[in-house]
Amino acid sequence: MKKHPIIWTNVLLFSSTFLVAAIAVPYYALTVGFTAAEIIAAILCMGYCGISITAGYHRLWSHKTYDAHPFLQWVFAIGGAFALQNSVIHWSSDHRDHHRHVDKDDKDPYSANRGFWFSHIGWMLRDYQGDSYYDYNNVRDLQKNPILAFQHKHYLLLALLTNIGIPLLLGFLIGSIWGMLLSVGVLRLVLSHHFTFFINSLAHIWGRQPYTDQNSARDNGILAFLTYGEGYHNYHHIFEYDYRNGIRWWQFDPTKWLIKTCSWLKLTRNLRIVPEDRIAQAVAKMQLKRAQDKARLLPNSEQLLQLLEQEYQLLVAKLQEYYQVKKELLQQKHAALLNQYNASEFAQRYQELKQHLQQQQNHWQRLTAAFH
Structure with a gap:
């Protein structure tokens, strides 16, 4: 197998900062x-x-899940240089390729199929991209953004100013230069690097797949805690244009909370979310697939498979009916098209459908659970 040239700058950077963090700190x-x-x-x-x-490089620019005020864009662009993650344009190009070709060894820049080490850090230690440092055609929209064009052009200067200047300034202010250089300069950088890298590596190895098994991405609450909500990676890989990764109220996703809060302050807008019915159908489809896999191993497999398919189709029909009525109700309420009588009638029908759907979902859960 061809040995790609070593990128000594990256090798020295990652190894030296890690050694300082592991020994000197x-x-x-x-x-x-x-x-x-x-x-x-x-x-x-x-x-x-x-x-x-997470909020800038990933959800704002790589996936365009919302729009942001220029002030917020500058904050994220400078913070990305401080994180030493390369320019937004380069980072987003790699990430878009990752989603487009996920798990394909020859096209996914950090394919998890090539092992933990490669997807975590190995892909940055050798020149696997060669002349195609990044795909210009992949990020034409980002190149038109003057903030990102400036950051890309002056990335090295911004990285040096933030990674050296900020710790020095803080150290000068409190009278502890070495303490700040080690804590804010080195330890912060190493932890920030590897927590981010975990999404490329561990989030494709460790966790659950409640939404799809068409790729290696997994949901993992522990990784979500370490990566500001990015650990719900199975959801993200099937619904990448949702500004949320943790869609449940109890899921830890501070990136989502920040984006939503900023929308109230007029700093973000056009927040994109996936319709509830599509999410529910994705979950039901995965439950069906797993139940079918178990049913095929049983003696009366043909009858069980037929039963599962019938119940699944019934559940999907009720899901579609419920969410369609819910959508119509919200639209007409918003447009103030319902009088008091019609609104009451519509709401009653909605509640009945909701109750029937809940009963069908409970039945479906019991049925699929029997095959676990």
Whole structure:
């Protein structure tokens, strides 16, 4: 197999920062000790870097799940340089290729099929892309953005100013240059790097697949906690144009909360979400597939498969009917087209359908659970 040239700049960067974080940081902590200000500064700066990647590089620019005010775009563009994640234009080109060719070893830049090491960091240590450093045609829309064009052109300068300048400035302000360089400069960078890399590696290996098994992406609540909501990766890979990754109220997705909050402040708009019926049908389809796989192993498999298909079609029909009525009700309420009598009648029909759907879903859950 052809050996691609080593990118020594990346090898030296990743290895040196990791060694400093693994050796010098603990030594300093034991011999000198980090102050509360240094620890808080490292956490806040790591959060700023992480959110700039998730809300900016990923959901705003790579997938265009919402629109953002120029002020917010500048905040994310500078934060991305601080996170040392390459320019938005390059990052988004790789990520769009990843979604378009997920798990295809020859086209997915960080295919999980090539193993944990490759998808986590190995793909950045050798020149696998060659002359096609990134696909210009893949990011024509982003190249027209003057903020991103500026960041791309001056990325190295922005990266140096943020990664060296911010720790030095903070260290000067509190009188602890070395403490800030180690905590905000190095430890923050290494943790930010590897937490982000986990989405390319662990999020394609460890977790559940409630929405699709057509690719290796998984949902993982622990990874969501470490990556500001990005750990719900199975959902993201089937519904990539949703500004949310964690769609349930209890799922940890601070990136979603930030984007929604900013919409109330007029800093974000046109937040895109996937219709509820499509999500529900995706879940039901996966439940059907798993139940069918188990049913095929049983003696009376043909009858069981037929029963499962019939119940699935009935569930889908009720889902479609319920969500269609819900959509019509909301539209007519919004347009104030219903008088008091019609509104009451419509609402009653909606509640009846909701109850019937719930009964059918409970029945479906019991049926598919029997094959687990």
